[in-house]
Amino acid sequence: MVDKAMYEGNRETAWCPGCGNFPLRQVLVDALADLDLKPSQVAMFTGIGQAPKMPHYMKVNGFNGLHGRALPPALGMRVANKDMKVIVETGDGNAYGEGGNHLLHNIRRNPDLAHFVHDNQIYGLTKGQASPTTGEEIETAVQPNGITAQPLNPIKLAVSMEASFVARGFVGNRDHLKMLMQEALKHRGYALIDILQPCVSFNKVNTYQWYAKRVYEIGEEYDPTNYDAAMKKAEEWGDDIPLGIIYKNEDKAIFHDKLPQVDDKPLVEKESTPQDKEYLLKEFK
């Protein structure tokens, strides 16, 4: 068993008291440690936002890059070293707004990554503008008349593209969220968890209470490998919000499967023997 203290950072956070990022971080540490993963075996990729500050506040290998661009460098890392557990930690803005295009193509490639989206339905870092998941009824400082665009349903989007693992969690249901994270970390392929969490400072509508009243955990009778059922489940939002693995397809090829040259060991451990490739030149002679 890995000691959880190994993951604990020693920096004061810039998160507000009561921020959903605190329980999320705790659950993440629990999930990693209980899977017997050491911080040195984990690489975390983030963009810009409150969620992407995560590698500042816990001890893992961290890469903090550009807003919306956490997925591409994570994919690069994954290709270079398949032995690391690669986590992408973003907010709803990073994942579904500025990084939306990367999300689409990442689902297509299906690399072996776990993507945890801290979905608080608002831009917290820049102090309360609408994100792609902000509800239409919400007024923000930049949208004082409410949101004119329809909110994105990330679960439906991912399921419709047959992403290989699609789940929704809530920071208020910690044991359940931990289970989801562990399943995502164990999953072979791209695992997306949309994690509902309140922004106590800038989202006055989607509070702990708002979520707690609506969320329910999907029962065991639900079959996440059934695409049609998953599409139907993905549409649920409003008075009842399902939590759990909405869709899973373990048979889907992962990005590595299509790259035979990097399938056996990390690039750094491979010997470079260009002299063995001389036969390739023969056909040009």
Added chain:
Amino acid sequence: MSEQVALTGNEVMSQAMRQINPDVVAAYPITPQTAIVQTFSQFVNDGDVDTEFVPTESEHSAMSATVGASASGARAMTATAANGLALMWEVLYIASGTRLPIVMPVVNRALSGPINIHCDHSDAMGARDSGWIQLYAENAQEAYDNAIQAVKISENKDVMLPTMVNMDGFIISHAVENLNLLADEDVQDFVGEYHAENPLLDSENPVTVGPLDLQDFYFEHKMQQAVAAENVKDVVLEVAEEYEELSGREYGLFEEYKLDDAEVAVVALGSTTGTAKTAVDNLRENGVKAGLSKIRLYRPFPAEEIAEALADLEAVAVMDRAETFSTTGGPVFADVRAALYDMGADVEAVNYIYGLGGRDLKVEEIESVYKDLEEIVETNTVEDRVQHLGVRE
């Protein structure tokens, strides 16, 4: 009629935008710009402006929407900073290359990485060759005045180029200053109505904006753009003259501060010039003939005028709040030095790169630059042509 108010740089920039009353504003939040657009969106909500406001999903989309609006014949604005500007990069060239008179406040902030939200000029300096006019401000009053003048400069038929109205992040954008706002109707009269010459929405005269332009005409179009850039200096001065009549505040291509009889001087732009003025005053009290040249119009670069203003100095230090990693100095230095070379002026020019990522620059540090210049004059030798000021080693 003007009104004295105490506002932050961001607040006053949103007031300038309210008074300009553009047809379209499209934007995406980024520190330290967010407050400009956020305050402006409240004006939209309250019906204080007639603007169509478009919150987008990225700065690339913000600039693209602004380009679309401007091409359609609307007066269009946006605002950004740092990586937001960097994400706009390819669209910046579409705006200038298709001759769209967009005005964009840029709240100068260091470009990542590593991530930093504080002031330097790496964002705007990186975009200095994108074909946009660039104005820089010492304080919030100047940023406000520049924004209003920028509309008239950009939309001048001899120019038709977009303008970045630069203002130092946090130092100007977040600090409260006493300043004067013009009356709304005076700003409206000053900027007037915008009538695009070939708007997309003129169904009687359909046009295509930005089609393929290969070896046959691309070069000629770029030449036209270069000619427009040549015209900018005169237009900036004309607009400044008109603006002075309205506001009583005087503007030029650059400001000369105690430069007439100076022997040593600093060339700088942005908020640091305010600090430099204090350094000049202190040194003058001690008998040092110190001066300052504060650049307002950096793109296009008023090379001849600046070289002429510096020609009688013994030595000049150019201050750059951006690294080019050329190892030959910052961007302003390269321009000033080339201008002095053309003039054949016998002035030693050295470069100080300072203030990266918001590192504060104190009066004493600027005074030390003048002391270095005096030493150069005395010994007739330059030991370090390019130095980094205020950095730990």
